[in-house]
Amino acid sequence: MAELPEIFKISRQMKETLNGKIIKDIVITQEKCTNVTLEDWKKRVIGAQIQDVINKGKWIVTKLNNGENIALSVGMGADVLFFENEKKQADKYQIKVLFKDGSGYTIRFWWFGKFLLCTDEELASNPEIKDIAIDPFDSKFTFEYFTSILKGKRTQIKSFLMNQRNVSGIGNAYMHDILFKARLHPQKKISDMTAEDIKNLYNSIISVLNFSREKDGLAYEKDFFDKNGKYTIDDFLIGYKEKRPCPSCGETIISIKTGSATSFICPNCQKI
Numbered sequence: 001m002a003e004l005p006e007i008f009k010i011s012r013q014m015k016e017t018l019n020g021k022i023i024k025d026i027v028i029t030q031e032k033c034t035n036v037t038l039e040d041w042k043k044r045v046i047g048a049q050i051q052d053v054i055n056k057g058k059w060i061v062t063k064l065n066n067g068e069n070i071a072l073s074v075g076m077g078a079d080v081l082f083f084e085n086e087k088k089q090a091d092k093y094q095i096k097v098l099f100k101d102g103s104g105y106t107i108r109f110w111w112f113g114k115f116l117l118c119t120d121e122e123l124a125s126n127p128e129i130k131d132i133a134i135d136p137f138d139s140k141f142t143f144e145y146f147t148s149i150l151k152g153k154r155t156q157i158k159s160f161l162m163n164q165r166n167v168s169g170i171g172n173a174y175m176h177d178i179l180f181k182a183r184l185h186p187q188k189k190i191s192d193m194t195a196e197d198i199k200n201l202y203n204s205i206i207s208v209l210n211f212s213r214e215k216d217g218l219a220y221e222k223d224f225f226d227k228n229g230k231y232t233i234d235d236f237l238i239g240y241k242e243k244r245p246c247p248s249c250g251e252t253i254i255s256i257k258t259g260s261a262t263s264f265i266c267p268n269c270q271k272i
């Protein structure tokens, strides 16, 4: 599942490649993933120019010069692929955006995603998007900021970090190593964390996500130019490594249920 390193990369590639292009046509074969009819899409986006592409947590927002926004959530994953001309486009897709210069991009959701058309006002009030917190790659995500959002909280640290209204962009994939590097049990209460725990956690979030960013994201995810990332299972410290030895102390890594998800932990290094 795409998380911040993958989404960040693809949104930056889209920005660099698509800025200034004018939309010529749009194809949507899976109407369930969108919020307006294809007829409305065509009316509102054809002829508009791409002004910017940003990420808001795990959402990718394409801003058009006419006050419209295309908000994309890849859900469990998607191939979002650029093509220089239609002869080179992917065979399978549910969405295709075509530009005046003949280039375009296709989206194929692996499971189910969202592709919404919103005015600036609708985007600012969309319940799924409006409250998304800043992500750890944002320059405003400082240690002081992180400390301030934890202040007075009593929830378990993993569920706090998974909530996109607190910190955006982190999902289950990178969480295991983030908590392991900080020596924190996923069910540890924030109110029981020391100042050192918070410092370790902040550093761990930054270093785990940056390490993946340097490796161009997860190996099973493709970027905008059909290239896979280089972050493989070998790069995880304890994530998805049940029954293998902890790289730090040698204890056997176990998986536990935390809420609806699984967490991989070292029971020796991460005590509750």
Ligand SMILES: [Zn+2]
Pocket: 246, 247, 248, 249, 250, 251, 266, 267, 268, 269, 270
């Ligand atoms: Zn250990």
